Structure formats: structure tokens, C-alpha cells
Amino acid sequence: MEYHEKTPIMDARKYKLGDVVYVTGELVLARDEAHKKLLEEGSPVDLKGAVVYHCGPVITKRNGEWKVVAAGPTTSIRMEIFEDKFIEKFRPAMIVGKGGMGERTLKALKEYGAVYAAYTGGCGALAAERIKGVKEVHFLEELGIPEAVWVFNVEEFGPLVVTMDAHGNSYYDNVDEEAKKNLDALLNKIESES
Amino acid sequence: MIDEIVEAIRRAETELAEDTVQALKKAYEKETNEMARTQLKAIIENFTVARKGSLPMCQDTGLQTFFIDMGYDFPYRAQLKDAITEAVRRATKEVPLRPNAVHPFLHKNSEDNTGRFVPYIHWELREGDDAIIHVIPKGGGSENMSGLYMLSPGVGIKGIKKTVIEHIFKSGGYPCPPTIIGVGIGGGADLALTLAKKAAILRPVPSRHEEEFVAQLEDELYEMANKLGIGPMGLGGDTTVLDVHVEYAHRHPATLPLGIVTQCWANRKRKVLIDANGHVEVV
Numbered sequence: 001m002e003y004h005e006k007t008p009i010m011d012a013r014k015y016k017l018g019d020v021v022y023v024t025g026e027l028v029l030a031r032d033e034a035h036k037k038l039l040e041e042g043s044p045v046d047l048k049g050a051v052v053y054h055c056g057p058v059i060t061k062r063n064g065e066w067k068v069v070a071a072g073p074t075t076s077i078r079m080e081i082f083e084d085k086f087i088e089k090f091r092p093a094m095i096v097g098k099g100g101m102g103e104r105t106l107k108a109l110k111e112y113g114a115v116y117a118a119y120t121g122g123c124g125a126l127a128a129e130r131i132k133g134v135k136e137v138h139f140l141e142e143l144g145i146p147e148a149v150w151v152f153n154v155e156e157f158g159p160l161v162v163t164m165d166a167h168g169n170s171y172y173d174n175v176d177e178e179a180k181k182n183l184d185a186l187l188n189k190i191e192s193e194s
Numbered sequence: 195m196i197d198e199i200v201e202a203i204r205r206a207e208t209e210l211a212e213d214t215v216q217a218l219k220k221a222y223e224k225e226t227n228e229m230a231r232t233q234l235k236a237i238i239e240n241f242t243v244a245r246k247g248s249l250p251m252c253q254d255t256g257l258q259t260f261f262i263d264m265g266y267d268f269p270y271r272a273q274l275k276d277a278i279t280e281a282v283r284r285a286t287k288e289v290p291l292r293p294n295a296v297h298p299f300l301h302k303n304s305e306d307n308t309g310r311f312v313p314y315i316h317w318e319l320r321e322g323d324d325a326i327i328h329v330i331p332k333g334g335g336s337e338n339m340s341g342l343y344m345l346s347p348g349v350g351i352k353g354i355k356k357t358v359i360e361h362i363f364k365s366g367g368y369p370c371p372p373t374i375i376g377v378g379i380g381g382g383a384d385l386a387l388t389l390a391k392k393a394a395i396l397r398p399v400p401s402r403h404e405e406e407f408v409a410q411l412e413d414e415l416y417e418m419a420n421k422l423g424i425g426p427m428g429l430g431g432d433t434t435v436l437d438v439h440v441e442y443a444h445r446h447p448a449t450l451p452l453g454i455v456t457q458c459w460a461n462r463k464r465k466v467l468i469d470a471n472g473h474v475e476v477v
Contacts, residue, residue: 020232058253058292069290070253075335075368098427099367120236121335121370121427122460124253125244146292159232161429175423175430176366182422183363190355190418 004156008049009093013113013166017174021094021117022158026135028092029053029150031074033143035082039089044138045151047090054079054097056146058124059134066134068152070124073098076116084108096160100172109166116164130157195270195466198474199281202329202464203258204289205476207250210241213399214374214436214461221372221433230431234372237426237459252460255291256331258282258313261396265322269470274325275315282306282313294334316388323470328463330395336458339369340390342383345450354379354452355415361454362419362435367428370458372436374399375419378453381443386453393439394457400437412440426459 001016007025015021028050030038057071076097079086083101086092087108094114095101098121109115119127131152138149163171210218218241222234244251260278264271283306285291295309296302307313341361345353358377365373376394378386402409415438425431436459445451467475 018229056253056292058250058255058290060290070250070255070292072253098370100428118427118429120233120240121367122252122254122333122458123236123240125247125249125251126236126240128249129243129247159236161229161232163429171429172367175425175428178430179363179366179423183359186359186418186421187356190352190359193352 007051009051010049012093012115015115015162015165017162017165017169017171019162020158021160021162022156023051023160024155024157025153027051027053027131027152027154027157029055029057029148029152031056031147032078033147034139034149035079035086037139037143038149039082039085043090045136045149047092050090050092051094051096052092054095057150059145068128068131068134071127071131072122072124073119075099076101080105087112087114094160100163100170106164106168106170109164110168113166115162115166117160118163119158119160127157130154195273195468195474196277196281196284198466198476199278199327199329200285200288202327202466202476203281203285203331204248206329206331206462206464207255207289207291208248209245210251211461211463214459215241217399217436218372218459221436225431225433227425227431229429230425230433233426233429234433250289250291252333253292254333254335255289255294256333256462257294257337258307259330259332260313261316261318261328261330261392262325263318263320263328264325266319267323267470268325268468269323270468270472271325274327278313278315278327279308282308325468327466327468328396329466330463332395332462333458333460336369336373336456339365339456340387341454342387343452344383345452347445347448347450349450351411355418357452358415358454359418359422363422363424365456366424369456370460371424371428372426372433372459374436374457374461375415375438376455376457377415377438377440378455379440379442379451380445381451382446382449383451383453385443386451387455389441389443390453390455393441394455395461395463397439399461401439403440408440408442412438415440
């Protein structure tokens with residue numbers, strides 16, 4: 001299925017593994033330090049039904065206006081130590097990043113009806129093209145540009161592929177299992193060569 | 195020559211090299227997995243948008259790295275290091291690049307992509323009076339998926355094949371596949387990795403080694419890697435690697451070093467050619 005959604009998203013349980021989502025509305029950036037900060041101090045942004053993006057963007061200021069230059073996803077597994085508590089506390093609908101996350105996050109997604117979606121790694125220019133402006137930024141002085149909590153206005157931001165759903169399923173488990181089988185077959189084949 | 199080096203960095207960062215563009219388009223045509231097609235399509239759209247808008251194709255604009263292939267009699271050799279460092283500072287502001295040089299003890303970012311030993315410059319000398327500067331900024335995600343294996347010589351080519359395939363399996367989606375794998379065999383630990391990096395980045399995609407038995411190993415590794423089913427971004431599919439390049443050196447009788455360097459799909463590379471008369475060209 002392909003979805004074109006407006007934020008906030010209040011019914012994330014409907015998504016299945018492999019669904020492709022394009023988001024219009026607000027995108028909230030949070031990576032390592034921002035997760036820590038928001039958990040400690042609370043969020044200045046309402047995150048209920050929000051799309052939270054693991055991203056450290058390149059942003060410049062020209063004539064007093066922010067310009068998003070590149071904003072592809074960062075590796076999500078680093079946020080595994082925070083994400084379950086983050087989901088419990090703020091109830092976002094969708095976590096977006098690359099590479100997938102672990103068991104703790106999968107459990108929290110199920111419990112609170114959220115999903116994890118993958119955005120294609122390295123696609124910083126495509127992402128920037130779909131970001132129409134900076135709505136607000138928090139903790140900029142303290143955390144710096146790549147780590148601050150940015151709120152972007154986005155149009156048709158995607159393709160976001162649902163890879164962990166709200167029912168305890170992870171697409172990564174399927175791919176890993178299949179790849180492991182293929183690996184074993186290849187190693188056997190190499191071993192049998194003369 | 196500073197202007198031309200800045201220009202080479204800008205083009206490396208914003209215009210994906212043509213060989214890799216063609217390899218990705220071909221992979222998209224051939225790919226049978228729907229999920230993989232979504233990913234390849236996004237990658238193709240991304241480098242098209244980057245080229246059009248002269249924007250970095252990835253927000254990780256890499257560690258600024260330069261391989262210099264220089265004649266013994268190149269008259270401007272004394273100016274190269276300073277010119278490259280100055281070009282990196284300017285490119286950081288002008289392209290712009292993400293500041294990616296951090297002090298490992300003080301955690302302080304230099305903000306201009308320069309610092310102790312960076313930009314990293316690798317020098318090689320040969321006959322002649324010209325120089326080629328390979329401009330090859332490389333992202334952190336794929337560099338994290340490098341590997342050095344000091345194998346027992348007794349495991350032979352079989353052991354090398356197994357280790358490379360297992361390495362690609364273990365890397366999964368983390369280095370942003372489809373990747374280009376560079377394999378360096380022999381020499382010492384450092385040479386094996388240097389050969390691997392040169393093989394991954396400096397050689398065209400696709401290309402085969404001039405020696406038949408090395409070319410055959412490249413074919414085998416390429417086919418096996420794409421049978422793993424890891425796919426673009428580790429989401430499954432036929433396209434895990436765009437190519438595998440192998441280079442080798444003679445080894446010590448007691449050692450079999452195997453270096454593996456992974457280059458993400460954002461294969462950023464340009465060359466600055468400088469002749470003895472000071473004529474400079476970016477290709």
C-alpha cells in the first residue's frame with residue numbers, strides 16, 4: 001500500500017510491513033543528544049502523532065533565512081537506548097531513520113501503536129528538496145546544528161518504507177534470516193571447491 | 195590550482211560519478227525485488243536532484259581525502275599540501291560541506307574540515323613531471339564497515355573468499371548498499387587496507403583487474419555477494435554490491451593480510467590533472 005499522509009498521524013496501527021508512506025506537514029528532527037535532552041527536560045514541541053526523524057542535517061543561514069542543504073537519515077540503532085522511553089513519554093506515530101532498530105523499540109512500537117519507517121540512506125538532497133521550510137528550532141545553541149530539535153515543514157516527504165510495524169513485526173528479522181541462509185549455502189559452496 | 199581543487203570537491207560532492215550513475219540505473223532495471231526498487235529509485239532521484247541544485251548528494255560529506263599520483267619531476271610539488279588544505283577550508287564554506295573533523299580527545303569540531311593529519315593526503319611517486327590529485331571524500335557510515343583480517347596463509351584463496359562474503363553479510367544495510375567492495379590482499383596490514391581503498395574508489399565501475407586470475411576472483415565475489423539477498427539499504431533484493439575490485443601485493447611467508455574497504459553508493463570522486471606547465475584540469 002502507498003499512503004499520502006498529513007501530520008499528526010493518529011492511526012499508525014493500520015500500516016503493514018512494506019507499506020510506503022509520503023508525509024506532508026511537520027517533521028521533527030531528533031538524534032542522539034536530542035533524545036537525551038527531551039527525555040530529561042520534556043519536549044517544547046507536541047509530539048503526539050508526530051513523525052520523528054533521526055537526522056543530522058546540513059543547514060546554512062542566508063540573509064537571515066535557514067536553508068536546508070542536505071538532510072538524509074542517520075543510523076537509528078544508536079537511539080535504541082532511548083527510543084522505548086521516548087515513545088512511551090511522547091507518543092509519536094512514526095520514527096524515521098535508517099538501518100532499523102532493536103527489540104526494545106519493537107516492543108514499545110507495539111505497546112503504543114507506532115511504527116518505524118526507513119528512509120533511503122544517503123538521500124540528503126532528495127530530502128532537502130521535500131523540506132519546504134524551517135518552522136522552529138529548539139536547543140540550537142546548546143546542541144549545535146546537527147543535534148538540535150528542528151521542526152521542518154515538509155511536502156510529500158518520502159518514500160518512507162514501514163519496516164517495523166505496531167504489531168511486533170520487523171522486516172529486518174526476515175531479511176536477516178534469509179541472508180543467513182544464503183550465507184551458509186555460499187560458504188558450503190566455497191568449501192566444496194577444489 | 196586552489197580554485198580547481200575546490201571545484202573538484204564541489205563536483206565530487208554534488209555530481210555522482212558517471213560510472214556509478216550508469217551502474218545504479220542498470221541495477222534498477224535489473225532488480226526484481228519491489229522493496230529494492232523503491233530504494234534504488236529514491237537513490238536515482240536523489241542524485242538527480244543533487245546535480246540539478248548543485249547540492250551535496252549526502253549530508254555526510256565525508257572525511258576530505260586525497261590520493262596524489264605524482265611524477266618525480268612535478269615542479270609544483272611543494273605547493274600541493276597547502277593548496278589542498280586551503281581548498282578544503284574554502285569548499286567547506288562554498289559547497290557547503292558538513293564540518294567533519296573532530297578532535298578524538300577533546301571532542302571539539304574544527305569547523306573547517308582540517309586538523310591533525312586531515313585533510314588526509316596519500317602520496318605516491320612515479321616517473322614523469324605531472325600530477326593527478328584524486329579527490330575522494332568518504333562518508334563515515336561506509337568507512338565504519340572496513341575490515342582487516344590477518345588470516346593464516348594456509349586458508350588460501352578459499353579462506354579469502356569466505357572472509358569477504360562473511361564480511362559483506364555482517365555489514366548488512368549499515369554501509370548504505372549497494373556498495374563497491376575493495377579487497378586488498380598481501381603486503382602488511384597497512385598496505386592491504388590502502389590497496390583495498392584504492393581498488394574500491396579509484397577503479398571504474400564496473401572494471402576487472404588486468405590479471406586473469408584476479409579478474410576471475412572479482413567475478414566470483416561479485417556474484418556471491420549479490421546472492422546474499424541483503425539488497426539496497428539492507429531491505430532485501432538482488433543488488434547488494436555494484437562491483438568488487440581486488441588488488442594484491444606479495445606477502446610475508448608468515449602472513450596473509452586481507453583488507454576490505456566498503457564504498458557506499460555515493461561514490462564521490464574527481465581528478466585534478468596538473469601538467470608541468472601549470473595547466474590544470476578537473477575531470
